[in-house]
């Protein structure tokens with residue numbers, strides 16, 4: 255497939271052109287935090303090419319979203335009605351996280367209308383990571399710094415320009431009509447390939463995870479879990495910052511007869527998360543909650559969608575206030591032998 | 595491929611209200627669809643989310659049977675925000691409903707078998723649905739003997755009492771109503787559900803058994819069923835979990851890799867064992 259080159263001094267034009275058809279999100283740094291923000295102003299702020307601190311799920315699954323607005327007489331769905339969404343500058347792990355959430359929100363039994371409305375016809379530009387961070391471990395999970403499986407366009411940063419390669423049909427169509435692209439030359443393509451090879455070989459070799467699920471399933475009473483839970487504060491930072499954690503709460507907010515039903519990010523690390531009306535709580539201790547988070551990612555999701563639920567983005571690794579590192583935990587689990 | 599929005603409640607109206615228990619904490623409400631085109635069909639064992647705008651939603655087992663037309667029945671135990679709101683409704687008031695949700699008692703697989711229903715507390719709601727379904731003239735011939743065991747703390751806490759007492763005189767169902775401790779004027783069974791089950795349950799040959807109620811009741815009934823020779827595949831229960839979405843999205847109600855709201859609430863004991871579930 256033909257590859258294109260986008261000169262960096264044209265990025266603003268390119269994104270403005272994209273905005274004619276799409277609502278465009280890109281990573282923007284403000285107050286030291288990098289997050290995906292909607293590009294509203296004509297003058298584009300600096301696009302950051304770092305892995306964002308905040309997870310990209312918030313583009314399609316906002317922290318707070320109105321399900322219904324209502325008054326005495328009417329109730330109206332708050333579903334997204336804007337332009338299709340384009341995201342420029344997702345990392346491979348993050349594009350994969352959207353695929354994992356598609357499997358949750360658009361599974362065969364029920365379609366989540368709110369996710370669907372934002373996600374349908376979205377255009378995903380995944381940018382290769384020239385310099386993976388020490389906390390990155392996407393290559394543990396059949397992904398890699400330049401993996402473009404779950405993208406529409408694969409982008410490589412070759413210093414003065416970007417190389418753009420269409421991945422999906424939608425990506426192919428869009429790139430073919432952009433005014434700001436030129437055909438990539440052989441030397442640019444070579445440069446991009448060299449960057450890819452270097453990044454891939456720079457990342458440490460992953461452990462073999464073939465037996466991970468089986469060991470986890472058979473060792474839920476191992477003291478490993480107690481050690482892990484003993485350290486955890488239950489703050490939920492890992493879940494809120496995780497691109498594949500999707501638990502939410504539904505709450506009504508109303509005054510007199512006017513109000514909203516909203517859904518809000520929630521986390522299984524919260525003690526009241528599972529507390530039942532009767533007062534019974536099936537996960538009364540941090541051990542049960544820690545087990546839930548790790549088992550969901552490393553075992554249950556393999557059953558529900560044949561993917562590990564972790565994409566190796568490293569956000570929880572860098573943000574956990576007590577330095578719980580999922581990689582260390584996995585390595586420890588892999589050393590457990592036999593049934594307990 | 596956009597299906598309809600499963601988060602939007604369908605408008606329903608309160609058709610009739612019955613106060614079930616002496617302490618007035620249990621109320622049964624019959625609902626009817628405001629727009630009959632929006633009426634849905636369902637199976638015994640399924641549940642719905644009842645929605646009060648401004649208060650929220652809560653899940654309830656459907657107590658009516660699909661063979662009863664014109665209303666959907668729920669029995670609500672008043673314990674919190676939404677359940678209190680539901681208790682304040684008057685006949686004619688409007689509310690919302692989402693459903694039917696979850697799986698159901700596998701009535702097709704029960705054909706030609708004896709069916710035993712064991713209930714405690716308001717776990718009996720969906721067992722009522724199942725019993726009415728099995729006893730319907732269109733279905734009764736498909737099933738063997740039907741035995742119903744229902745225990746309540748005292749006669750005043752027994753829901754659907756009038757109806758169940760009528761069933762005591764019917765030929766096609768063996769009704770066993772029991773209370774925990776003797777009370778003056780109560781001339782039926784006295785004793786906890788597990789003991790009564792031991793006494794009246796038929797043999798396990800060609801039988802299936804539903805056990806629905808507080809976890810503690812189930813815990814003490816299971817060994818009795820093992821004694822009677824019921825295999826783990828022939829024992830079913832309906833589980834409760836805190837729920838929000840009811841459609842497998844909000845991540846709240848799982849047991850291992852299964853979501854009670856879509857893969858349940860009905861599970862066989864065999865399935866629960868695989869999920870490491872303990873009562």
Ligand SMILES: Cc1cc2nc3c(=O)[nH]c(=O)nc-3n(C[C@H](O)[C@H](O)[C@H](O)COP(=O)(O)OP(=O)(O)OC[C@H]3O[C@@H](n4cnc5c(N)ncnc54)[C@H](O)[C@@H]3O)c2cc1C
Pocket residue numbers: 526529530531532533641650651652653654655656668669670671672673674675676677678716719833834835836837859
């Ligand atoms: C499949 C299924 C079927 C069911 N069927 C029935 C049925 O047929 N009949 C029936 O009566 N019930 C049924 N239930 C239970 C019913 O759904 C709950 O009782 C109901 O959701 C309670 O809602 P509420 O808003 O009234 O209570 P809430 O106000 O949400 O909570 C009541 C209690 O929950 C606890 N709690 C909740 N949130 C908090 C918090 N933030 N902090 C501290 N404590 C808290 C407290 O103990 C509180 O007293 C069923 C549940 C399920 C899952």
Ligand code: SF4
Pocket residue numbers: 485486487488489490491492493523573574575576577578
């Ligand atoms: S961020 Fe760390 S301390 Fe907080 S809940 Fe997650 S693992 Fe526990």
Ligand code: SF4
Pocket residue numbers: 492495496497498499551563564565566567568569570571580
């Ligand atoms: S568990 Fe941690 S490393 Fe894995 S996807 Fe979530 S935030 Fe990233």
Ligand code: FES
Pocket residue numbers: 836837838839840841842843844845846847848853854855856
């Ligand atoms: S109630 Fe939301 S996943 Fe089951």
